[in-house]
Amino acid sequence: MTVALSDKANPAKTSYAASLDAAPLDEEELKRVRAARIESIGRWVVPLAILVLSVWLWDRICIWNEIPHYILPRPGLVFETLLIDWPILWVALLNTLKITFGALFIATAGGLGLAVLFTQSKWIEISFFPFAVILQVTPIIAIAPLILIYVDSLTASLLICAWIVAFFPILSNTVLGLNSADHNLRNLFQLYGASRWQTLRYLRLPAAMPYFLGGLKIAGGLSLIGAIVAEFVAGSAGSGSGLANQILEASYRLNMPRMFAALLMISVTGILIFLTMNLLSHLLLRKWHESALKREV
Amino acid sequence: MTAMAQTNMQTDPNPAIVSLKGISKTFSNGTVALNNMSLDIRQGEFVSLLGPSGCGKSTALRIITGLTGPTSGRVDWPQETAGATEHELSFVFQEPTLMPWATVFANVWLPLRLKGISQRQAHDSVMEALEMVGLAEFAKSYPRELSGGMKMRVSIARALVTKPKLLLMDEPFAALDEITRFKLNNDLLHLWETFGWTVVFVTHSVFESVYLSDRIVVMAARPGRVVNDMAIDAPYPRDESFRTSAVYSGFCRDVSQALHAAMDAGDDM
Ligand SMILES: Nc1ncnc2c1ncn2[C@@H]1O[C@H](COP(=O)(O)OP(=O)(O)OP(=O)(O)O)[C@@H](O)[C@H]1O
Ligand SMILES: [Mg+2]
Numbered sequence: 001m002t003v004a005l006s007d008k009a010n011p012a013k014t015s016y017a018a019s020l021d022a023a024p025l026d027e028e029e030l031k032r033v034r035a036a037r038i039e040s041i042g043r044w045v046v047p048l049a050i051l052v053l054s055v056w057l058w059d060r061i062c063i064w065n066e067i068p069h070y071i072l073p074r075p076g077l078v079f080e081t082l083l084i085d086w087p088i089l090w091v092a093l094l095n096t097l098k099i100t101f102g103a104l105f106i107a108t109a110g111g112l113g114l115a116v117l118f119t120q121s122k123w124i125e126i127s128f129f130p131f132a133v134i135l136q137v138t139p140i141i142a143i144a145p146l147i148l149i150y151v152d153s154l155t156a157s158l159l160i161c162a163w164i165v166a167f168f169p170i171l172s173n174t175v176l177g178l179n180s181a182d183h184n185l186r187n188l189f190q191l192y193g194a195s196r197w198q199t200l201r202y203l204r205l206p207a208a209m210p211y212f213l214g215g216l217k218i219a220g221g222l223s224l225i226g227a228i229v230a231e232f233v234a235g236s237a238g239s240g241s242g243l244a245n246q247i248l249e250a251s252y253r254l255n256m257p258r259m260f261a262a263l264l265m266i267s268v269t270g271i272l273i274f275l276t277m278n279l280l281s282h283l284l285l286r287k288w289h290e291s292a293l294k295r296e297v
Numbered sequence: 298m299t300a301m302a303q304t305n306m307q308t309d310p311n312p313a314i315v316s317l318k319g320i321s322k323t324f325s326n327g328t329v330a331l332n333n334m335s336l337d338i339r340q341g342e343f344v345s346l347l348g349p350s351g352c353g354k355s356t357a358l359r360i361i362t363g364l365t366g367p368t369s370g371r372v373d374w375p376q377e378t379a380g381a382t383e384h385e386l387s388f389v390f391q392e393p394t395l396m397p398w399a400t401v402f403a404n405v406w407l408p409l410r411l412k413g414i415s416q417r418q419a420h421d422s423v424m425e426a427l428e429m430v431g432l433a434e435f436a437k438s439y440p441r442e443l444s445g446g447m448k449m450r451v452s453i454a455r456a457l458v459t460k461p462k463l464l465l466m467d468e469p470f471a472a473l474d475e476i477t478r479f480k481l482n483n484d485l486l487h488l489w490e491t492f493g494w495t496v497v498f499v500t501h502s503v504f505e506s507v508y509l510s511d512r513i514v515v516m517a518a519r520p521g522r523v524v525n526d527m528a529i530d531a532p533y534p535r536d537e538s539f540r541t542s543a544v545y546s547g548f549c550r551d552v553s554q555a556l557h558a559a560m561d562a563g564d565d566m
Contacts, residue, residue, distance in 0.1 A: 182394065184390045184392065184394040185394055185396065187364050187388075187390075188388065188390075188394060188407075189411070190364060191362055191363075191364065191386075191388055192407070192408045192411045192412070192459075193411065193412075194411045198411055202396075202407070202410070202411075203396070206396065206398045206399075207398075209398070287398070287439055288397045288398045288439050288440075288441060289397070289398075293441065
């Protein structure tokens with residue numbers, strides 16, 4: 001009885017074990033508890049198992065078909081290369097990260113700032129939005145050579161390329177968010193004589209937050225893509241070279257294991273960026289936004 | 298205007314706080330929402346605007362607030378010095394209209410915050426307003442953690458925090474269940490009696506309007522206009538025993554008839 005009572009008062013703490021203790025559980029309740037447990041474990045185990053299985057399959061395919069390592073290296077060899085070439089790859093990774101995060105930062109600041117400007121004045125939006133669209137729809141690979149010619153500094157031109165790819169989702173999402181503040185709330189602000197700045201600060205920016213974070217999630221991935229594409233086009237070797245340059249160089253020498261190792265690092269970086277953005281968005285929205293709330297059942 | 302208003306103020310013990318003079322409103326799509334509506338809201342009154350859907354009740358309220366301008370006619374504030382741009386009024390919407398990202402405290406603080414009052418300075422007023430609606434211990438909660446009725450009470454607390462002279466409410470309880478509505482009706486009446494505000498209350502419900510108001514303005518649709526202005530001179534305080542009294546049902550019958558007449562007058566609906 002006491003257990004049942006405390007469970008009711010504290011539903012979040014109802015663990016599997018505790019509910020088992022609360023003796024007379026009926027069939028259905030047991031089934032539900034079991035299903036919930038299976039789901040919470042399966043959420044991690046199933047994707048991991050699939051991943052392990054596919055790596056194993058990759059390894060087997062190399063063996064079964066006797067594929068030579070300069071065509072398709074076995075996963076073990078890739079991992080070994082990763083360790084051996086770590087000093088080179090690590091420097092390259094740092095270079096790529098520098099461009100990625102630099103571009104993401106400028107894209108965030110620029111996208112946010114432009115979005116605020118656009119919503120403050122219709123004429124600014126009408127005048128400049130077409131440029132944003134043009135930048136967005138022109139494939140970066142086509143503009144990159146021009147940028148590399150016109151801009152002296154390699155870092156600067158890489159940054160510009162990555163920025164062009166990354167800023168549009170932030171801009172368009174934030175504009176949408178700033179304009180989607182509840183109309184009655186806007187009336188309320190007007191009624192209480194709120195200034196433009198107050199409306200922006202207390203109403204429109206918070207209302208735009210989920211949209212902005214959605215844009216940021218896309219931009220995080222895109223700035224990595226932008227950085228890699230720019231490096232490919234620049235094709236530079238030497239001190240400023242990033243992971244893409246490592247892939248290019250390795251491909252000239254048919255060094256397949258290193259290509260795979262660099263590829264692996266790019267993927268992991270992308271995944272980490274994605275997870276970070278997800279976490280950030282969760283932390284900022286968990287108190288109030290539908291997307292971050294757990295549905296009470 | 299001032300000359301007339303001044304004489305009014307001196308002779309009338311209950312001067313008008315706001316008066317609509319020949320207000321018409323035609324929307325850009327050609328809908329005539331209000332046609333030549335005139336109405337004096339006197340100080341301390343609890344006025345209900347009652348009428349079928351689409352008769353322009355919300356439009357009339359929005360015109361009083363200044364959120365919408367009338368197509369013709371004017372809104373006078375006889376007691377205010379000429380040129381005052383902000384009126385001491387508060388508005389309660391049909392939905393709670395809270396900021397989901399802010400706590401209950403921050404939501405109620407908003408009107409003061411917009412006037413540049415800091416959190417510390419506003420603390421007492423905000424807590425007092427929350428106290429009035431019985432939600433003081435929920436100050437740190439987020440709106441999503443409250444029930445529909447509680448959200449509505451937060452919305453009312455936000456309207457009260459500025460200590461307005463005039464409280465405008467647009468069907469504030471329409472979305473609530475009967476029990477909650479009765480409770481909030483009583484709370485509202487109690488606050489009104491205690492603080493002596495002027496309230497303009499829009500509602501669909503004959504029973505609610507009779508229970509609350511000392512005056513009911515019945516409106517008809519197409520075009521929106523005032524067709525009846527009825528005094529409900531039953532004494533306050535009113536409580537549950539009033540709800541079941543013969544006097545109450547008598548008033549309800551009268552108002553109901555007036556409303557039906559209004560609906561017949563406005564051809565369909
Ligand atoms: N923004 C608008 N543009 C065009 N027509 C409008 C607009 N707002 C309201 N109307 C029209 O004006 C009329 C009055 O609307 P209003 O919202 O004032 O009615 P109401 O009495 O509040 O109705 P309800 O009780 O359903 O809320 C309606 O016929 C409506 O269609
Ligand atoms: Mg309405």
